[in-house]
Amino acid sequence: MTMGLIAFQGVPGAYSDLACRKAFPAMMTLPCPTFEATIDAVREGRAGLAMLPCENSLAGRVPDIHSLLPDSGLAIVGEHFERVEHCLLGVPGATIDVVRRVHSHAVALGQVRRLLRAHDMVPVIEADTAGSAALVADWGRPEDAAIASSLAAELYGLDILLRNVEDAAHNTTRFYVAALEPRLAAPDTDGLMTTFVFRVRNVPAALYKALGGFATNGVNMTKLESYMVGGQFTATQFLCEVEGHPEHPNLRLALEELAFFSHETRILGVYPAALFRLAQQMDIGG
Structure with missing residues (x-):
């Protein structure tokens, strides 16, 4: 069962979770609280792979991965690029005109400034995108919305009020796929x-x-x-x-x-x- 699991940092519905599901649809995802815990899950045999974000086209590199991966004992066996498509998520029945506060990770809020200005919404920084969706779902208040993935909307029972609200259309995150053992391709393999x-x-x-x-x-x-x-x-x-x-x-x-x-x-x-x-x-x- 562990080889059928792929670990990621974050809570269910995070963009890393979405990347896992798109790259390895046959595998179950394993949420982990930190990058260290994600690496440990593979190193200790609780997961077969780890999906580790290494850089974003807007935010730049992910410093934690650069410092952790070289001494982790894991090998990079693949890469995956995930287009970041931010959605404005509200409780069922909510409409854009009643939303007053938008919750999300600081980086995500910085990528939707046009939306916030256009609708006079107040940004509220939370720990992560999917966690913000969970909070909004728990509160059940129409005036509170979240910036997160469409997967988060599905998992937490929220409505997608607007899709693709990010300011830059090229917002993409690159991930390393890491495993305990290298998977060296033959030298004559292309690309x-x-x-x-x-x-x-x-x-x-x-x-x-x-x-x-x-x-x-x-x-x-x-x-x-x-x-x-x-x-x-x-x-x-x-x-x-x-x-x-x-x-x-x-x-x-x-x-x-x-x-x-x-x-x-x-x-x-x-x-x-x-x-x-x-x-x-x-x-x-x-």
């Missing part, structure tokens, strides 16, 4: 991504030299982010994502050159690129 972390040596131009091998070997780098580790300003770790498999000759040579100028290089996962990513690449290239 592979490799995610790894590294720390450069404390020498002049170390990062420039470390990354030079990717350029000279024709490896396409799609992400490079730095962040502090251990609370030390001098201890910087980089998370990098590239196209290809570590056994591809060009990526293998690039990683060898990286190892020469860095210490502690760790591959977090080799996995198929999501169809969403491939479609965007075709749009850009076409």
Whole structure:
């Protein structure tokens, strides 16, 4: 049964829950209170997979995942992109003109400013989107509404007063799908991504030299982010994502050159690129 469960951080109806259901419709979802608990659920065998948000097209990266995942013991086995479609949810029978207060997570409220201004609604910050829907359902007051997913409306018996109320139509969250064991695809598989972390040596131009091998070997780098580790300003770790498999000759040579100028290089996962990513690449290239 545990292998048929996928863990996520949040309460039922959260966008992470929705992402789990869309990416793995045959699996049951397991809500967890924190990212650490989500990772532990897989590490302890209570779930087969974890759906971990790593970045949002508006809000940027999710720092907790960058700090937790490298030392979690889990491997990235896939990625999923979920379009964030905010809905204005009210109690059954409520109408927009009677709504006075809108409850949701601070980030979600910041993404629906046009709606709030247009209807003179007061934003009220809550812990999360789906939890806000649960609160509104529990209160039963027509003047209180929530910004959450359509799944939250279904789970908590709320009416969808308006769909797609977000200010930006491109609001999308990217997730890592993580498992206890790597699922390495064959090197000849098309459309592979490799995610790894590294720390450069404390020498002049170390990062420039470390990354030079990717350029000279024709490896396409799609992400490079730095962040502090251990609370030390001098201890910087980089998370990098590239196209290809570590056994591809060009990526293998690039990683060898990286190892020469860095210490502690760790591959977090080799996995198929999501169809969403491939479609965007075709749009850009076409």
